[in-house]
Amino acid sequence: MKFSFFYLAIALSFQIAILNAQPRGIHISWNGTGKTATTMAVTWLNDNTDNGVVKYGTKAENLDQTVTAIEAFSSGVKTYVSKATIQSLKPATYYFYKVGSDRNGWSAVYKFKTAPADGDKSKIFIGLWSDTQNNGGNLNFEQTDTIVKQLSKNTYDFTIHTGDIVENGSVAKSWNGYFNTGQPVNSNMPLMSVPGNHDVVNDTTSKIFQRPFPVFFELMNLPGDQLNYSYNYGNAHFIAINSGYAQGAEKVGKVLFAENSEEYKWLEADLKNARQDKNVKWIIMYSHYPLFVFGVSHIQTWQNHIQPLVDKYKVDLYIAGHRHVYERHKAIKGTQIFEQADVHVYNKPQGTVYVNNGSSGGSLQGAGGWDMPDMLFTPRQKIYTYSEMTIQGNTIAYKVFDKQGNPVDYFKLIKD
Ligand SMILES: [Fe+2]
CATH class of the missing domain: 3.60.21.10 (Metallo-dependent phosphatases)
Structure with missing residues (x-):
């Protein structure tokens, strides 16, 4: 009985570690490496080193493209911060994405819209x-x-x-x-x-x-x-x-x-x-x-x-x-x-x-x-x-x- 409880505790703590390691604090922005119509920067926090990626595509069920993030340890927040920039996007288009890795887990699927072309008069x-x-x-x-x-x-x-x-x-x-x-x-x-x-x-x-x-x-x-x-x-x-x-x-x-x-x-x-x-x-x-x-x-x-x-x-x-x-x-x-x-x-x-x-x-x-x-x-x-x-x-x-x-x-x- 004690033995199985021990393994249960191990399994639970492992699961908690995995949960903690999941990407969090996910935010997107433009970072000037290209136009707002064709790029998007994705940033997230992760408790474990991850070498994570952004998987993205124009359909939520088919995130068929991948960009690898650059990961650095932040001494400020004492966790890993991953930054990726998606390039060559289509203007005024919705994209879906998730971030993470098979090792540490994946975020939910989020979406963003690229800007229209410069000068476009859309709302x-x-x-x-x-x-x-x-x-x-x-x-x-x-x-x-x-x-x-x-x-x-x-x-x-x-x-x-x-x-x-x-x-x-x-x-x-x-x-x-x-x-x-x-x-x-x-x-x-x-x-x-x-x-x-x-x-x-x-x-x-x-x-x-x-x-x-x-x-x-x-x-x-x-x-x-x-x-x-x-x-x-x-x-x-x-x-x-x-x-x-x-x-x-x-x-x-x-x-x-x-x-x-x-x-x-x-x-x-x-x-x-x-x-x-x-x-x-x-x-x-x-x-x-x-x-x-x-x-x-x-x-x-x-x-x-x-x-x-x-x-x-x-x-x-x-x-x-x-x-x-x-x-x-x-x-x-x-x-x-x-x-x-x-x-x-x-x-x-x-x-x-x-x-x-x-x-x-x-x-x-x-x-x-x-x-x-x-x-x-x-x-x-x-x-x-x-x-x-x-x-x-x-x-x-x-x-x-x-x-x-x-x-x-x-x-x-x-x-x-
Ligand atoms: Fe202030």
Whole structure:
């Protein structure tokens, strides 16, 4: 009797080991090795060395193609991270995939859609979230889990996450928690994120000031240096920029994107190219720190550095996070604030529309700012939110929901 119990225990522990070894934290993204229409990067975590692969195809029951991942041990999360890039895909096509190996097990089958060709005018549908950080009230990503449940009801072409992914970027448990909680969204829709101040080293005296913790680079699979990058999707151009720890940086005169800095030159060249590109109708920028926001989150130097370029190249929409509220501002250019007849319609605005989406998990901050001259809408209560935007024809339609999926706000941005 004792003997068989011993073998049962061995068998159970073996099974648990296999379960633990299964791929987890699966997320997809574009990493700049090719166009969004023809590539997809797949990243996952695995407790055992695996030499895993991505099996994929256009039918869920026939994953007939294989790409081998590059596997590396992450000292940040103390597990193996596998990264694979699928190339030569067809534009605007659904693919199914799974990751893993016969040795350690396989994931479920997920699916993604490639972008249409550059310049294609088809509808673009994007999910938006931010500040999922696991601080008070969201210690185990409970609030973020409710947002993930809402986001995963939809099939967005991709999602934009404007940073503060975790509360403390040096804590492995937080990254594991985010990628496990976010998997239902991030395994089916590319995650195009930027780091927030909680994801970066906040040591104003060290040379790695404003750089994310190494684990960020180990886990993410984004274009270029993974901090400042851009990509086209259909007829829209997206630019993601790293604001680092702007609040701390302001005190010591190290706010990023100072005129003629390397990152400023890169941004200006990217904006100039995009505005000259006949395939680009819309330019949408995003960063963690906002240019315009109520309260102490407003960093004047950050605004001073970025806004001249936003104005010069007529960026249509600027999205940020950091302050844990949803806020929407009147169109702004320089110091000029443009009034509008309909609070929900920006009709051919002469300035840029600024939106703050900072309430997808981290402890909420108080409502306020209704007396700001440029404030157009912010909820009067503390409220968790996520957003979605549809880009089609000459309109961006933007909708904001609470964590139960009830509408909070909407607007339309119309251009010629
Ligand atoms: Fe932040």
